[in-house]
Structure formats: C-alpha cells, structure tokens
Amino acid sequence: MPDLQSFDAAMRECLGERGWLTGPEDAAAQSRDWLNRYGKPPLGLARPTSADEVAAVVRLCAAHDVPVVPQGGNTGLNGGSVATGDGSVIVSLARMNRILSVDSVDFTATVEAGVVLGALHEALADRDLAFPMHLGAEGSAQIGGLIGTNAGGSHAMRFGMMQDLVLGLEVVLPDGTIWDGARALIKDNAGYQLRRLLCGAEGTLGIITKAVLRLFPAPCGRSAALLALADFEAAQRVGALLRARTGEFLAAVEFFGEFGLSLALDHVEELVRPLETAGPVYVLVEIASSIPGIALDDILENALAAAFEQGDVLDGTIAVSEAQRAAFWRLREEMPEGQRLEGRQIKHDVSVPVARIAAFIADASRAAKTVMPGVRINPFGHLGDGNIHFNLSPPQGHDDFDGCEMALSQAVYEAVVQHGGSIAAEHGLGQAKIELADRFRSKTERALMRRIKMTLDPHGIMNPGKVVKI
Template identity: 45%
Template sequence: MIAPALRERFAAIVGPANALSPEAAGAQYLREPRDLFQGVAGLVLRPRSTEEVAAIVRLASQTGTPIVPQGGNTGLVGGQQPRSKGEILLSLSRLNAVRELDRVGRTMTVDAGAVLQTIQEAADDAGLFFPLSLGAKGTCQIGGNLSSNAGGTGALAYGTARDMCLGIEAVLPNGEIIHGLRRLKKDNRGYDLRNLLIGAEGTLGVITGAVLKLFPKPRGREVAYAGLKKAADMTALLGVAERHAGTNLTGFEFLSRAGMEMTLRHTQGARDPLDAAHEWYVLIEVTSQRSSQDARETLEALLTDALESGFVDDAVIAQSQAQAEAFWTLREEMSWAQKPEGGSIKHDVSVPVATVPDFLVKASEAVLAAMPDARIVPFGHLGDGNVHYNISQPVGADTAAFLARWDEISHLVHAVVRDFDGSFSAEHGIGVLKAKELAETKAGAEYAAMVAIKTALDPNNIMNPGKLIQI
C-alpha cells in the first residue's frame, strides 16, 4: 500500500485531478486487451511534462515506490500493468505533442504519449511518411512502441521501431533526465543509450520523447491478394516478389484460410478477396517513388510470373485505394476476430524466413498431437519471419479449461521454435507473460549481462519490477 501522506506528495506533483485512485481510473488503465493480467495499483499518475515525470521518479527512488510506465495500454504480454497496491501506474497519455517536424532532415520530434496514427497523419500532412504501423495504431502510443521495439507490417522494408528512431529523451530510475533528442544519423560517441532504452519495456527508465525518422511518401501504392495451395509456395512467392520489386516490396503478409474465415465472420463489411477459398493467402504491397502506374506494373509482373510458375492459384489487385485499405483490414483485424471464437492461445514467434513453412508443419503436428480438435490460426509478417501462431479453442469447448493449458501448449510451440533457432518473442515483448521463459532459456552470459545492466541503472528495482528481467 502507498501511505496517504506519500500519496499526497505524488499528487502534488501532477495536481489532484491527475492523481487517480484505481477505482476512479477504471478499466482503461487496469484492463489489458487479452484480459490475461488484471492491473492492481495504488495510484494512477498522469504527468503533463518530462519535468513532472522526473519529479515523480525522483520521489519514487527516494521512497522505494515501484513505477509502472504505461502508454496506450495495448501491450499483449502484461508489461504495462501494475500488479500490487504498492505500485504507481505512470500514464504518459498527457505527453502527446508533436514538438517539431523537420521536412529537410525528414525527422519528427514527439512526446512519448503521441498516438501512432497521429504521427502517421502529421507526417502525411507534411508530404512525408512514417512507416511503423500496427493494428492498434489508433490507440497505441509511440513511447510504448519504442519500449517494446514494435515491429508491425512495415518491418520488411523499414525495420522495427528501433530502426525508425534517431534520438530519445528519458527519465532514468534516479530521476535524472537523458536529453538525447538528437536528429543525427551519425553519432558514435560511446554506448548507445537510445538502443538500450528501446526494447527495455520501461525497466531501465521512462521514455518521454523521441526523434523519429521520416521517409519520402511513395507516389504509388498497389495492394493484392494471392491464393496458394500450400505453405511452401509462400516463400517461393516471396522470392519472386523480391526479384521484381526489390526494396519497393513494402508488405508481404500471410494468412491461413481458418483465420480468413474468422475475419470474414466478425468484421463488418469484410468480403472474401478471391472467388474461391484457398488454404493460404498472401497480401502483397508494392510502392513506388515514381508513380502509381510504376507500382502497378511491378505488381502485375510479379503476379504474372508467380502464376506462370505455379506458386499462385489466383490473385486480385485492389482497384482503388478504398479497396486496398479493405484488403489490409482483412489482415489487421485477424487478431481481434479470434476473440468472438472463444479462447485463444497466442504466440509471437520468429524463425528464419526460409523455414517458416517447415515451422508451420512441425508446430501444427505438436499442437494437434496434444489437442486434436484445436483450430490453428497462423498469420503474420512472412517477409521478416514473424509468425503469430495462434490456437483457437475447439468448437464448443470450455474456454477456461482450454486456456488452462496455455503453458503446456506454449511449451510445445516454443520447443519447435528453438529447434529452428528462432525466438519466442518477435515483436510483442516479454512483459510478465514470458519473463520466466526468458530467464530459463536465454544463454547464461547474455542474461547475466542484462541483469547487470538492470542492477546498475536501477539498483532499487523500482522501474517496472518483475517485467522482462526477473530479480
């Protein structure tokens, strides 16, 4: 519990209106998307500036009060949820400004609480492009995206959140501010604290601002769906697409028929993209800095090549930007469309791109041997090897009994991931959900180095304790 006198000291920093009891704060702060981790906090603070964040963290350091930073509360591994009445939930939502946009240098300086879609729109208004994109773009905040090193659909061409960030402003566990909002593409002055804080999930400090890389806005963008018979054809199609489009291949997403059917059932206005059903689908996006015609000709050429080679059974190119967005919606809604189907045991894994088809076969063999009636719903970012290997409960099954087997089924899936020299956390982070497994499976010297860094920067273990690193 946080003593009343201490609560008053914290409240004085942000003002009474922005120091909320858990009851007043409600579900928007304490309930996460999967309902796996119910948040429990002693106090919710909503600072309005980096200086207020620093004052909060200084007081927390002096009093040994744990701090749990939170952005848009869209995380899927519990990293943004407090777990006791003695913890403070630190919401960054009021730090939401776009501070500066540099058209010449193609950078944007933003507060950590800026919503991803707001950043995308600000870049677009300036004739530029910010490529980080997630299904939760209308809610997630850039500080959370950076803290978890979010990947998303643009990683194939542009990399992850880490690759799109030039500078970081952050508050360290002792309350000191790192003033690292630099717009430099080259800066070799020692250790890169920016990259240390990105992906740290709030365990080493609180990100309060960032300098983001912007890119030239494509003049042409074309999107298509291809239907395929077998998973092995997806990697063959990827080779054809890369040969034709090169770096202009900006999207290459795969979906199973089972997942497509769920999305069609539960997404308003959704339509099957092809006339006949196919076992596998690939969404392909090609862009061009020259023209829409150039992008379309490239897409048409690669699909013709793939059809003639037998990798693709059927394909359709979006006939308008509205239809292109509808095609992307089928992919982006796939995660949420599983919820009405009952319980879902979800995995965010990565394996070498060439091995994705074999991984899908081996993982399915392992899961179905343990749970023969399970509905396997894999989809993801094939171009970078990131598979969202989700398993929906059997039709008519008891949801609680199904979810009670989460650890058992995940152990089977992650064992297959290790066989392919992959990772059980591709883009969602570690949080609470995977902290124990990280400690058990990370190579000894690597994990020891991570613990040493955490201990050096946060000796009192007040920054998001119990997440990512187990101390």
C-alpha cells in the same frame, strides 16, 4: 513500509489534482491490460505533463520505495504496462502528447512520448512525409510505448522496427535524472548505442519522455494484390520471389490461412471473401513508392507472372481501387478480432528465419495437434521478416482447451527454438514471458540482461517484474 500519506501529499503537490488520481474508478481502466489478464491495483495514476514532472515522480517513488509502471496506450499483450504487485504508481504519458516539430529537410519529427501513432500519421498526411510504422493498434498506441516495446508491424521488413526509426531519445532514468539524448542524428558513435538499448527495454531502464523519429517521403503510389496458394511452402517461395523482383518497393508481404480468413469473415461485418479460389493459404503483398510516375501495377504484375509461372499461385488479383486495397488489408487486420470473437484462444508471437517459416508451421502444427487433436490453428504474419502469430482456437465444438494450454504453448515454443527462432518477436516479454525467456534463452544471455538491469536500476524501482527479474 513507505509513509503513504506523505507520499500521496507529495504526489498531489507535484502533479496537481488533474495529475494525480487515486480514486479506484479513476485508475480502474488503466490498472488492467486491455485483454484484462494482468494488473494489480496501483496506489494511483500519475499523469505528468513534462519530463521534469516525470523526473519528480520517479524521485518521489524512489524515495518512498514505490515501484513505477510507465504506461503508454496500454495496448500491449504481455502485461508490460500494468503492475505485477501491489502498491505501485502507474505513470501515464497520455498528457504529454505534443508533436514538437516536423522537419522536412532533416526528415525528422520530434514528439513527446504520449503522441498517439495515428495522430502522428494524420499530422504528417498533408506534408508529403510519412512515419512508416503501421500496426493494428495505431489508433491508441503511443510513441513512447511503441519505442519501449520496440514495435514491429507490417512494414518492418522495409523500414525496420522502432529501434530503426528512433534517432534520439529523452529518458527519465530510475534515479530520477533526465538523460537528454534527443539528438536528430543518423550517425552518432560517441559511445555505446544507448538509444538502441533503451528501445525495447519495456520501461525497465527508464521512462521515455521524448523522441526524435526518422521520417520518409510519403508514398504517392501503391499497388496491392491478394493471392491464393496451395501451402505455406509456396507462400515462402513467393515471398522470396517478391523480395527479389519488387526490390525497393516491397512495403509488406503478409500471409494467413483459410481458417484465419474464415474467422474474420464469420465474425466481422462487411467483410467479403476476396477470391473465388479458397486458399488454403493467402498472401497479401503491397508495393509502394514516393516517386511519381512509377508503373507499380506493371512491376507487381511482372513479379506475379513469374510466381504463377513457377506454379506457386492458384489464384490472385491486383486491387483495382483504393477501396479494394483497403478491403484486402481489413481481412488481414480483422483476423485477431475475428479470433477473439470466436471465443477462447492462445496467442503466440514468435519469429523464425524467413527460410524456416513453412517448416516451422508444419512442425508446430503437428506438435500442437498431438497435444490436442482437432485444435484449430491460425498462423498468420509477416512473410518478409519471419514473424508469425501462431494463434490457437479450441477444436470445433469445444469452448476451451481442457487444461492443455501449457502443453500447447510448450509444443509451439519448442518448435520455435528448434528452428532458431524467438519466443518473442514484436510484442516483447512483459510480465507474461519472463519465465519462458529464462527457459528458452541461454543463461549467459539472461545474465547479461539482468546485469544491465541491476546496474541501471539497482533498487528495482522501474517497471519491476518485466523483461528480467532481479
């Protein structure tokens, strides 16, 4: 049993009044995940302002056997940034929010872990540079959390996930030492790729305190189109065609169905139906370039003409203004909000090989409807990388899933595995999906992960109960 009184005093001494909050109201907002499904009350909320302070906190926690839960913007969906048990400390990186440098020759930015993604976008806006990570939560999500969860988003097909955008990291390890790997190097083969391993470890191997990020020239032109198609097979074919025909410029190719669109239209104000033809399937494509003078509209039009010609497109329109382009994106991005407002739901963040998207949606839908006839299915996501958000609402007129939740998810995940996919595409495992991973991934793979966890965090101090149990 740790001596909590001396621990509390030591934390206060280390972090000061503003850095160590223990009142129940202080930590309340940050002790639960944002969907309010996970999180035990912590001993307190640590708010360090430097890597040295983070290291001191970790050493104190280790000495007192107190679990450490790193937290960024707390926008995760699997409970990765809140506590699984009593008596932990949440370490918020929110006060470490400085953009330390931006280099337009290196095309890099060096930032503290608590920088909000949207703030980084803003800081780069007038410098002709871009950090190409875009996702719904960018107004709250912090760089450290995005790295910890290896975030994906809508541009991952072209620019990769966070692991592809991180050149260097500074990390406080479970024993409280600081690993300074914050190098601005694209090529660095002096040993194992630690920067890649730490990315996506969900804070279970250490706390990211600083990162060197890769930047790109800012796009100066875009062209976007919204298409209506007959089915997901047509969407898959159109996705392949767009990849082949719009090449280097393809920035995002998203898909959703009529049910998803109606959820957004029904529940979110100011949205309007974008095409005369009602789906049943929609594709949103955007191409972009940082080179002035490229005829992007023509390139997109040519590619779409080929898609029309092969009979895969029922209707479609290229955005004629920035406002229309933004309106297309809002339809896609408000879909989760629409489904939340519709009532109870079950979310699945999965991926399959791109060529299996349509077959997976068909099989998973059939299986889910066998479990619960009438269940309403909203599959949407990223056609370019095989990431599908396969989210369910109860049948029309039902308030909930009548106890079918487990069987529905089971059916979906079995279809994922049958199609060679992943039960966790871009949201990670957190605490929610550990048992799923133990079940659907090989013992060999899970044992490898457990051994890595045990050797880097032998006392199980760092974000316990996430990714793997030890």
